[in-house]
Amino acid sequence: MSLETKLILCPVNLRHAKVEYNAYTEAVEMAERRGAKLIVATVAPEMERNLNIRDSDAYWGEQLRKFLKDHPAPGVEVEAVVRKGAVHRQIVKLASERKVDLIVMESANPKVKDYLLGTNASHVVTHAKCSVYVVRT
Template identity: 60%
Template sequence: MPGTVKTILCPVNLRHAADTTGAYATALAEAAMHDADLWVVTVAPEMERNLNIYDSEKYWGQKLREFLAANPPGAVRVQTRVLKGAAHRQIVKFALKSDIDLIVMSSANPRISDYLLGTTASHVVSHAPCSVYVVREPD
């Protein structure tokens, strides 16, 4: 990768957290190798499917803390954030705003995984201001 990697972004879909640990493990390895800071983010939808969730930022923030507790980052410096909106747009927007050097994310679409990147990963690859490392998660 050209340049120095100081800040890495790893978006995690907490609705499918068990299926995105490969990207998270890769992000941890890259952060350790480059002595980089790691942002682990999740994107909450504008409107929750379950209307009983009144404070989605608090709810998804707790789920993100649970994910990190189940998958400890070791010595890697980790910061977290809950973003709100369309995942593909929010990931790119956060990368631009936070001066991210590398995005490590998963791509999986069980219906067409043998043919295409997932739509979120495809958008991020096309629009990100930095390198994107796409980890294919097993179906």
């Protein structure tokens, strides 16, 4: 039985987007090859540490739009999504709600080089109902 990939989810951590976005690059290439739509999502914290951020949804939505403008995906339909909460839970929830075929994500925080999988990737791999492609950072 052949599995078709129509919808790919790629979560990006915008706090580290200037350092690492290998998973995003891989997700764009996969979406292009497979003719799939790409959902690029970021998860904002429930409570911002930065008191200057008054409207978290608007702030992170704008940051995500800037990221997508700086890293275009020609030939790929891209949807930007901002969620709030625990990163690993929101990724799994979004994938389930949207019936995503594949999640493409980074393995860990760029500063944590000692672990194969970070806690977010580990949780997503364990709990997602779809395939998960983990890009080693």
